[in-house]
Amino acid sequence: DGGITQSPKYLFRKEGQNVTLSCEQNLNHDAMYWYRQDPGQGLRLIYYSQIVNDFQKGDIAEGYSVSREKKESFPLTVTSAQKNPTAFYLCASSPLDRDNYGYTFGSGTRLTVV
Amino acid sequence: AQSVSQHNHHVILSEAASLELGCNYSYGGTVNLFWYVQYPGQHLQLLLKYFSGDPLVKGIKGFEAEFIKSKFSFNLRKPSVQWSDTAEYFCALLTGGGNKLTFGTGTQLKVEL
Numbered sequence: 383d384g385g386i387t388q389s390p391k392y393l394f395r396k397e398g399q400n401v402t403l404s405c406e407q408n409l410n411h412d413a414m415y416w417y418r419q420d421p422g423q424g425l426r427l428i429y430y431s432q433i434v435n436d437f438q439k440g441d442i443a444e445g446y447s448v449s450r451e452k453k454e455s456f457p458l459t460v461t462s463a464q465k466n467p468t469a470f471y472l473c474a475s476s477p478l479d480r481d482n483y484g485y486t487f488g489s490g491t492r493l494t495v496v
Numbered sequence: 497a498q499s500v501s502q503h504n505h506h507v508i509l510s511e512a513a514s515l516e517l518g519c520n521y522s523y524g525g526t527v528n529l530f531w532y533v534q535y536p537g538q539h540l541q542l543l544l545k546y547f548s549g550d551p552l553v554k555g556i557k558g559f560e561a562e563f564i565k566s567k568f569s570f571n572l573r574k575p576s577v578q579w580s581d582t583a584e585y586f587c588a589l590l591t592g593g594g595n596k597l598t599f600g601t602g603t604q605l606k607v608e609l
Contacts, residue, residue: 415596422505424586424601432595440596472540480547483590484530485597487540 385409388473388488395460395467395495403458403491405473412478414456415485418442419470428471431456432478460493468495498523500589502600509577509607517572517603519561519587526592529570531561532599535583543585546570557581582607 386407395401407414413432417425417440427440431450445464450456456475460467470492474485499522509515521527531543544555551563561572570587584604588597 413595417599422601424502425599427596427598430596474540478595480528483528483547484542484545485532485540487532489539 386473386475386486386488388471388491390491391489393491393493395493397495398462400459400461401493403460403471403473403493405456405458405488406454407456407473407475407486408454409475409486410453411475411486412453413476414450415474415476416440416446416448416456416458417472417474419472419490425472428458467493469493498589498591498594498598500587500598500600502585502587502603504603505601506604507606509605511579511607511609512576513607515572515574515577515581515605517585517587517605519570519572519600521568521570521587521589523568523589523591528590528592529561529563530588530590530597531555531559531570531572532586532588533583534586534602540586543572577605577607579607579609581605 389404415430416428426442429448431437447459472490473488501520528547530545532540533543534540544553546553546563554560584602586602587600
């Protein structure tokens with residue numbers, strides 16, 4: 383079955399450490415996205431990528447970094463510069479053609495800074 | 497910049513009641529609109545989307561939404577809710593030249609037996 387796999391499901395990090403969240407898709411979608419979900423704030427866009435080796439900042443990119451070396455993979459690194467990293471992180475992908483546009487989401491990674 | 501507003505943050509209904517969740521957007525040009533649902537413990541999934549044509553869009557599980565351009569709205573409706581509709585619902589906007597979705601803050605729906 384095609385879909386998006388996010389790992390791990392739960393992640394604990396000590397303050398001051400960087401951590402990388404994995405996102406892999408086998409849907410052959412061109413675009414991939416990272417959102418952060420906090421209670422009462424909906425989904426806020428961190429980074430997105432429409433093509434390999436290219437990505438753009440979203441609304442809350444500070445303290446995060448990404449790479450897109452392969453079409454299938456879009457890992458997100460939460461750096462020690464992110465002041466409030468404890469959150470639920472969602473990865474999504476979509477075809478870019480308008481007729482089929484629409485996100486498929488992964489199951490998310492819950493990051494807790496301890 | 498575009499934005500999406502969902503004014504109902506928490507809604508509690510009894511089974512068989514009718515549902516209408518509000519969604520208003522701010523953008524002056526062409527838009528595409530989406531409703532996503534997140535059931536407890538599950539990933540977000542698409543309920544329905546509007547791209548063009550008939551402004552009344554039907555989705556999965558008996559949900560529908562109506563795009564009213566003059567009101568900048570895309571409200572979600574269901575004539576008779578079930579306990580299994582308990583979930584969080586998100587409205588999202590794609591602008592005409594855009595390539596990413598802007599989400600509202602979500603509405604938590606609880607359906608009581």
